[in-house]
Amino acid sequence: MQFNINIPCPVCQTQIPADSNLLLTGMQFSCPNCNAAIGLSPKSAPVVENAMNEFEELKKEVATKKNMTNE
Numbered sequence: 084m085q086f087n088i089n090i091p092c093p094v095c096q097t098q099i100p101a102d103s104n105l106l107l108t109g110m111q112f113s114c115p116n117c118n119a120a121i122g123l124s125p126k127s128a129p130v131v132e133n134a135m136n137e138f139e140e141l142k143k144e145v146a147t148k149k150n151m152t153n154e
């Protein structure tokens with residue numbers, strides 16, 4: 084499963100766009116604002132996990148409300 088998530092920069096709190104698959108492979112992403120490098124660490128792992136769980140919930144929501152939107 085692959086999707087884009089945003090990780091808050093530990094330095095300036097900017098939302099850094101990251102690809103979940105690449106993140107899980109240990110790839111590092113740079114903050115567009117302060118250039119801080121972030122990667123999957125014990126600190127950021129819960130963020131990824133939360134994002135994935137939220138994404139799963141979102142998918143369920145979309146599935147059940149599919150007929151109510153004009154997507």
Ligand SMILES: [Zn+2]
Nearest residue numbers: 092095114117
């Ligand atoms: Zn930053």
